[in-house]
Amino acid sequence: MPRMRSFARLAGTLLAVLVVLAPAWPAAAQEAASLALLPFENVSGSLEAVRIVMPLLGQAVRDRGYRLADPGRLDAFLARYRIRNTGRLSRTHLAALRRELGVGLAMVGSVAIFNDSAGNPQWGLSARVLAADSGAILWAAGAGLTGDDFTIALGLGTITSGPRLAEETVKALLRDLARAGEPLVMPSRGRPVLSRLFGIKASYRSPTLESDPPRRVAVLPFENLSERKGAGRIVEDIFTVALARHGRFEIVEPGAVSEALVAIGAAPYGNIDLETLAALRQRVEVDAVILGTVLNYSEGLKRAGAATSPEVTLDARMLDAETGRIVWFAERVLNGDDSRIAMHFGTIKAMVPLVLKAASEVLDTL
Amino acid sequence: MNAIRIWAVLLTLAVPAGCAKPQHFVHATYDFSVVKKVAVLPLENLTQDQLAGERVRKALVAELLAAGVVEVIEPGQVNRALNQANIQSVTSIGAEDFKKLGASLGVQAFFLGSLDVYDRINLGGGSFPEVTISLRAVDASTGTIVWSATHSGGGVGIVGRLFGFGGDSMSEATQKTIRAALATLFH
Numbered sequence: 033m034p035r036m037r038s039f040a041r042l043a044g045t046l047l048a049v050l051v052v053l054a055p056a057w058p059a060a061a062q063e064a065a066s067l068a069l070l071p072f073e074n075v076s077g078s079l080e081a082v083r084i085v086m087p088l089l090g091q092a093v094r095d096r097g098y099r100l101a102d103p104g105r106l107d108a109f110l111a112r113y114r115i116r117n118t119g120r121l122s123r124t125h126l127a128a129l130r131r132e133l134g135v136g137l138a139m140v141g142s143v144a145i146f147n148d149s150a151g152n153p154q155w156g157l158s159a160r161v162l163a164a165d166s167g168a169i170l171w172a173a174g175a176g177l178t179g180d181d182f183t184i185a186l187g188l189g190t191i192t193s194g195p196r197l198a199e200e201t202v203k204a205l206l207r208d209l210a211r212a213g214e215p216l217v218m219p220s221r222g223r224p225v226l227s228r229l230f231g232i233k234a235s236y237r238s239p240t241l242e243s244d245p246p247r248r249v250a251v252l253p254f255e256n257l258s259e260r261k262g263a264g265r266i267v268e269d270i271f272t273v274a275l276a277r278h279g280r281f282e283i284v285e286p287g288a289v290s291e292a293l294v295a296i297g298a299a300p301y302g303n304i305d306l307e308t309l310a311a312l313r314q315r316v317e318v319d320a321v322i323l324g325t326v327l328n329y330s331e332g333l334k335r336a337g338a339a340t341s342p343e344v345t346l347d348a349r350m351l352d353a354e355t356g357r358i359v360w361f362a363e364r365v366l367n368g369d370d371s372r373i374a375m376h377f378g379t380i381k382a383m384v385p386l387v388l389k390a391a392s393e394v395l396d397t398l
Numbered sequence: 399m400n401a402i403r404i405w406a407v408l409l410t411l412a413v414p415a416g417c418a419k420p421q422h423f424v425h426a427t428y429d430f431s432v433v434k435k436v437a438v439l440p441l442e443n444l445t446q447d448q449l450a451g452e453r454v455r456k457a458l459v460a461e462l463l464a465a466g467v468v469e470v471i472e473p474g475q476v477n478r479a480l481n482q483a484n485i486q487s488v489t490s491i492g493a494e495d496f497k498k499l500g501a502s503l504g505v506q507a508f509f510l511g512s513l514d515v516y517d518r519i520n521l522g523g524g525s526f527p528e529v530t531i532s533l534r535a536v537d538a539s540t541g542t543i544v545w546s547a548t549h550s551g552g553g554v555g556i557v558g559r560l561f562g563f564g565g566d567s568m569s570e571a572t573q574k575t576i577r578a579a580l581a582t583l584f585h
Contacts, residue, residue, distance in 0.1 A: 235460040304472065304475075347456060358470060361463050365567050
């Protein structure tokens, strides 16, 4: 009889717990599957770019089972909080987005290039999915294509329409974005054996990276010493993608870094002083920061005639956030033709994949 | 006679622009072992390319780090120290300034200099980089020049002259020029 009573008490407790938690489970699941797709920041210089690409991104994300936040409510939210730079989100804005629109995820990104040439159009995109509650970068990717990438032989297969190429670029960008409800993971690239043997070496690598490796890292604005306007911002975004996919560090969302820098009242650009570094370390709790310079950025576009190969030269260095010491420095010069195997095979024709490759190879030395 | 002429032409072509050794000076009595930490000051840019000075400065920082002999201060910290000391131009830094800057940054020496040529030359249908830099190291406590080197790099070799291809990118030419200049110090 007492055994029956204790069993009934246990069953009652379980039932009460279920009654309390039951409504929360579907809500949590719904929140995890709901996503705010923010307008991509346009660094391409083409006014049309975002208008073409956003509906395609929206449809592709919906096709993966995500419930998109109502665009009208999102626009009102952006206006209310005066968010102009939609390519990155601060912790404060992410929390407000979650609270007011009930979303668990936010996708931010940028259009690096849209060259609407009938001869050889080119697109370049980068994107990140952020957790609305923690601000963590859950997924990141970059993709770029040219019309020539689809040429089989004798000009056959070439895509000459910008909007048509946008569809393919969005498809490439979201290739490994998990379906709603599945864990957002990025396939780890790993360092290829050949790259380990013959790849580039870091100019400098401190032994402290072995003994006391950083855990949490922030990427600061890249200095642009190239002739392409906005190249610093593009490379910073793509470098963040490469670092996130590198998988070795916890990356601070650039929006959180910007928020901290505004609060500190500093605008480091390719360089940083120790005072700003110490204040940044305190605010975003980083062990190290990465700074860099874009020395050359050529998208391989010609005003008339055929396009040439894209080219990029960048350097990056890591500073220990506590001591301000440079613990790593690497540089990469990369041309689209460098990876050519034979004829046009292996050539990288689009800018974003080239920058992504350069950033990944630089990070391999870290 | 014709054969002699051909050899003369080939020998002339075979002299690439950047093969000369750097002209350099190393202080005979200075104890370089006391230099553990250095700062790279902005370079004086004597070229048309307004951004070239900063490009070469970054490359110099990279090459100094790569040498693995000294620690290099973050350039942002150096810029801040220059601003705080109200130094607008590196050409006007005196011995007393070096002393103060050295103390505030905790460095024993400064690297500075000028970028004299930073351009691409068109030759034989090809385009080739040309870089000339003058670098010097100054002891922070006395303001004395303890090392200096001038070096030209890039240019074009015989293959480039004959066929109009080959040669380095601007970054590679810069890197090689700085490395060759620094080799006279770290050899």
